Amino acid sequence: MDPTQGDPTARALREAGERRDWRAVRDLLVPVTDPDDHAFYVSAVADVTGVQEWIGEWIDAEPRSTLPVLVRGAHAVYWAWEARGGGRASQTRQEQFKEFFRRLKLAENCLDEVADRDPDDTTARTFLVTAARGRQVDRDEAQRRFDDVVARHPWHRIAHEQMLQYRCHKWFGSHEEMFDFARTAVAKAPAGSPLGQLVPAAHLERWLDLPSGEDAAYLDDDAVRAELNAAADTSVRHPGYQARPGWATVHNSFAMAFAMSGDLRSAAGQFEVIGDLVTASPWQYLNGRDPGAPFTAWRRKAMAAQG
Structure with a gap:
């Protein structure tokens, strides 16, 4: 299977992430303005193994930019589910759950920061909808997160997919x-x-x-x-x-x-x-x-x- 779905920009993003080239990641993401496209492309690089090992360098180099914080938060969502594994709750060890929640908390901290700093953002808010299931937030909070996305882009595909799952x-x-x-x-x-x-x-x-x-x-x-x-x-x-x-x-x-x-x-x-x-x-x-x-x-x- 091709995780980029044959998309050349997504492929370039994954390759840049794998070689830890945050400048190339930045240059590929900055021109993307469509909210649906942006969420898909952020997902492409966020799902690369090892992002947590180099993303800090980008954050330190460009402290005014929310983009590296967004990538860090989106990656932490994938990283959290990696720790939990794909088994049912009864098949998951307590150590896995502990690490799962720790990484999800990191994700939410980053994504909340982006949402606070960028009132027009949709991608961080979409990943907060995804995180809502793992964090087991109540129904009102999950709905609030979803509403924050669709108030800015009513037909956001990934946000709808994630809310359907919730x-x-x-x-x-x-x-x-x-x-x-x-x-x-x-x-x-x-x-x-x-x-x-x-x-x-x-x-x-x-x-x-x-x-x-x-x-x-x-x-x-x-x-x-x-x-x-x-x-x-x-x-x-x-x-x-x-x-x-x-x-x-x-x-x-x-x-x-x-x-x-x-x-x-x-x-x-x-x-x-x-x-x-x-x-x-x-x-x-x-x-x-x-x-x-x-x-x-x-x-x-x-x-x-x-x-």
Whole structure:
């Protein structure tokens, strides 16, 4: 899998981060003004291993800039989840939880500083929405963080994805809340918005929470297929849709939901757009160690069905 999703700027950012070249990271990030693009590109470098070992040099060199503090805070969110690991709470050691919370506190301190110093920022505020789950903040605080983002950019894709997760039954919400959030956001979004992805994401979360047997039956339903197609028609299949950096995640969500609902022709349409740009989310729900395996298996079925 390509963590940059084939994006040349994201690839350059990761390469600069890996060689600890903060000047190159700065020069690549400074020109980015679109809030969605900015969050995606900050994520690209923040997810590089070892950022915490060199980011202090950038902060010391440019103390007036919020950008290095933002990268440090965003990286600390990824760094925290790395410490926790991917297991369930019952499978996670107390030492892991302790380090998880320590790193999340560092993340929030940095992100809060950026938000205080830059009233127009959306990226730090988006990462605070992500951190809300790990820090187990209450519902009012999580909503406040999300509102801080959408007050500045109403259709912020990553902020919506992260708030959907907070409202999932497996975190701090319920299936009803999750679907209400997804459907309301999609209904309000402009035609062609990538937020249509929230609908397949919600259905996959519901599927994931069901026992074996009931899960397949849930997706194999005419009403589910109809809602997935309606969401695609107003987003990724709408003439006004434009693929922005990070677009592959949106199409992979639709592809998996269509495939597992039995609508293989609609799935094939998404696989044609995706090419080989498989993303961990949501295919990791089928195979956490190798998300590419279910992706290729379902793509083969979908293409065969299309003929």
